[in-house]
Amino acid sequence: MKKLDIIYEDKEMVVVNKPSGLLTISTGKKNDITLYSMVREYVKKQNPKNKIFIVHRLDKDTSGVVLFAKNEVLKHKLQFNWNDYKREYVAVVEGIPSVKKNRLVHYLAESKTLQVYVTNDKNKGKIAITNYEVIEEYKNKSKLKVWIETGRKNQIRAQLAYIDHPIVGDRKYNSKIKSRLCLHAKRLIIIHPITNKKMIFEAKDRDFGV
Numbered sequence: 001m002k003k004l005d006i007i008y009e010d011k012e013m014v015v016v017n018k019p020s021g022l023l024t025i026s027t028g029k030k031n032d033i034t035l036y037s038m039v040r041e042y043v044k045k046q047n048p049k050n051k052i053f054i055v056h057r058l059d060k061d062t063s064g065v066v067l068f069a070k071n072e073v074l075k076h077k078l079q080f081n082w083n084d085y086k087r088e089y090v091a092v093v094e095g096i097p098s099v100k101k102n103r104l105v106h107y108l109a110e111s112k113t114l115q116v117y118v119t120n121d122k123n124k125g126k127i128a129i130t131n132y133e134v135i136e137e138y139k140n141k142s143k144l145k146v147w148i149e150t151g152r153k154n155q156i157r158a159q160l161a162y163i164d165h166p167i168v169g170d171r172k173y174n175s176k177i178k179s180r181l182c183l184h185a186k187r188l189i190i191i192h193p194i195t196n197k198k199m200i201f202e203a204k205d206r207d208f209g210v
Contacts, residue, residue: 004042007065007201012074014039014052015188017203018066020180024057039068055079059154061169064089064185064203077193082151086189089146089156091132092182092208093165094175096142101133104159108152115172116154118162128155141168141177143208156183168208182208 005017018024018035026032036054043050053075055067069075106118107125119125129149136143142165146156154173160166161173169179184206190199 004038005203007203008199012070012194013067014043014070015065015067015201018058018063018185020061020063020206023060024066025054035066036068043070056082056151058185059157059181059183061181062183062185063206065188065201066185067188067190067201074194078190081191081193083149085191086187087148087151087185088187088189089148090184090186090205091144091146091156091160092168093142093144093160094168094177095140095165096137097132097134097144097163097165102131104128104130104132104163106159106162108155108158110153116152116158118158126150126152128152128159130156130159132160179209184208 006014007017008015016035016039023032023034025036026034040052043052051070053069053072055069055075055078058064058066067078069078106128107120107122108116108128109119109125110116127150130146132144132146134142135145148155157167157170157173161170166173166175168177168182169175170181184203186203188201192199
């Protein structure tokens with residue numbers, strides 16, 4: 001089992017830099033090793049009565065900042081305000097976008113095979129808003145700063161693929177470049193719902209090898 005990379009911890013929360021390839025929470029298999037199970041084991045070693053509550057998730061192959069609450073009240077308060085917080089990612093995509101800074105607004109739906117896709121039917125999909133800015137350009141790839149205004153499943157991956165710039169290594173969304181998924185949750189900025197204190201959590205950069 002990998003060692004937890006703890007970014008921040010206090011009596012109310014713990015923030016972890018999740019590695020790529022690790023589920024945030026179980027898919028139902030009894031033997032799943034997940035970030036949640038690792039954090040739960042960690043807090044129970046401090047005190048067997050300690051509990052941990054998942055506030056949000058990252059896809060299995062996405063790395064970066066994940067916040068857990070240590071009590072249910074804080075969990076619900078954080079989730080209630082979640083779309084007000086700034087969630088910033090770094091992604092490497094195929095190609096070089098002609099629009100260097102953009103705000104993508106689409107409606108996303110999910111197929112029977114659990115594939116998220118863009119739809120023009122507002123009644124069928126849920127709105128997803130993803131912003132990006134090109135920060136580096138390579139021969140056939142680009143590094144983007146990405147920040148989201150909604151938290152739909154696979155939204156960054158689906159929306160970037162829809163504009164013909166899939167994330168490198170994202171076979172689910174037709175990336176042609178063989179690689180691990182080049183998506184990293186770099187920074188989370190919240191206003192603590194109880195203390196009103198601004199808190200910034202940042203995961204160290206991930207080397208995508210580009």
